[in-house]
Amino acid sequence: MGYSETPSHRIKTIGTEAKQRMESPGRLTRQRKEGGPVDVARSREGRTLGSRLFARFVSCGHRVVAAFALWCVCLDGVAAAITFTEFPLPTPNRRPKAITAGPDGALWFTDESFFDDAIIRVTPSGVFTIFSLPNAGAFLGGITAGPDGALWFTEWFEDFSRRIGRLTPEGTFTEFPLPTDGSFLDGITAGPDGALWFTDPLGNKIRRITTDGVVSEFPIPTANSFTFGITAGPDGALWFAESACFVLCSVTAGKKIGRITTSGTITEFPLSTASLSLGGPVVGPDGALWFTETGANKIGRITTTRAITEFSVPTPTTLGGITIGPDGALWFTEPGVNKIGRITTGGVVTEFPIPTADSGPGSITAGPDGAVWFTEYTGKKIGRIALDGIGGAAVSLNGSSFRPGQTIDYEATLTPPFTPVQVDIYLGALLPDGVTFLSLVQVAPGAISTVLAPAPVPFLANVTLAPIVVPFLYTFSGFEPVGAYFTYAGLAVAGSNPFLPENQLSLAVRAFQFSP
Secondary structure (H helix, E strand, O other), rough: EEEEOOOOOOOEEEEEOOOOOOOOEEEOOEEEEOOOOOOOOOOOOOHHHHHOOHHHHHEEEEEEEEOEEEEEEEEEOOOEEEEEEEEEOOOOOOOEEEEOOOOOOEEEEEEHHHHHHHHEEOOOOOOOEEEOOOOOEEEEEEEEOOOOEEEEEEEEEOOOOOHHHEOOOOOOOOEEEEEOOOOOOOOEEEEEOEEEEEEEEEOOEEEEEEOOOOOOEEEEEOOOOOOOEEEEOOOOOEEEEEEEOOOOOEEEOOEEEEEEOOOOOEEEEEEEEEOEEEEEEEEEOOOEEEEEOOOEEEEEOOOOOOEEEEOOOOOOOOOOEEEOOOOOOOEEEEOOOEEEEEEOOOOEEEEEEOOOOOOOEEEEEEEOOOEEEEEEEEOEEEEEEEEEEOEEEEEEEEOOOOOOOOOEEEEEEEEEEOOOEEEEEEEEEEOOOOEEEEEEEEEOOOOOEEEEEEOOOOEEEEHHHEEEEEEEEEEOOOOOOOOOEEEEEEEOOOOOOOOOOHEEEEEEEEEEEOOO
């Protein structure tokens, strides 16, 4: 165990005993392409990435293979293994709460301890670094990667003082005090305007803070909305969930999904199904917002055109966090029955028991390693669930919103299936018009070009895949189309039509917003 001291906090780097198989990927030379005007052909059909490229997974059941840690599922008729790995927290009395993918290829989570509240970093191989907060006695809420390359989180104290915290990957804390009305804070997300947006459940407000600490607030029209989760939507607005209950809740109607523009205009959409509370929302691969409904035992979906669909979860349970997975499905926690759930955009649900009993799964996020990561509040562990056997594709970005002059750092990680097959590799992004693909194409070893076309062009075609990492930098000039982009990395059967689900082996999606 090693320690390094700083004036405001201490950092611990601790190795874990958990074992994982690690491959040494090949790496292409990073190439920077400066931004320039992009002429995009428009289409009235409004075909989306979700309906074309990502409508792919068909679940066909599961069975236990070994000690609850390895599950077998069938994706498009191909056997695959679901593998759990759990990393015990390095010191006693820690309670992991919210988790997010960081800008540095690691996972970051908020932690409540009786004596040492902290923000903790864990690498994909299970090495923890503890960043103790400058002030003792804090209660922590949500955490997110900010547009400035730092981690941002919510915190409050018993004297009702509240702060928004900022932590650089190197370990420097900054705290911004907030007005003291209300009590606690919860969800936080990077907005499309380069600011951070967060919820104030008891203050009944959505708040905004710039990266230099200027705070704005927007009252929610519905009294006692008790808003917790918030996310940046695909339409340039922020979306949030109104649970309409704080303590001693009952299964009642009145829950809503809210939308707020960056100028502060709020619209609310009532849900007809009675429920206890809501979790999420999160943007799915189909461009809709997905959320959990505890009490109703459903996963909800709302489009930006306000169409609401609900899907029942097979096991009666409480539901927690939800995230888009690296496989184009949604993954969610089921703390009431100690499971992780997976739902396709078509509504097919599969559930997987967590190896540790009564682990208390809560927050969940997609990691930069192509796995899904979650917190175990009572189990005092960080869980990882990986899909193996059919090859994997993962995408990581250095942020979720960008503006002119900023650089996006795209990185695709591709791993081969257990049984070698010839594949086509697809890398790139779908533009905001929903029909134009910007494909990355390798023109020579280490050299990448781009192609704009109405269909994706292979990065490499008809290859036997070896582990590989493909990085790509792009600096926005301001002439690019404004709106939501969907970056992707995919594997398809060599020489096949990548739009047909039976030809798609693996697919990862990451969305971001570009604003002027």
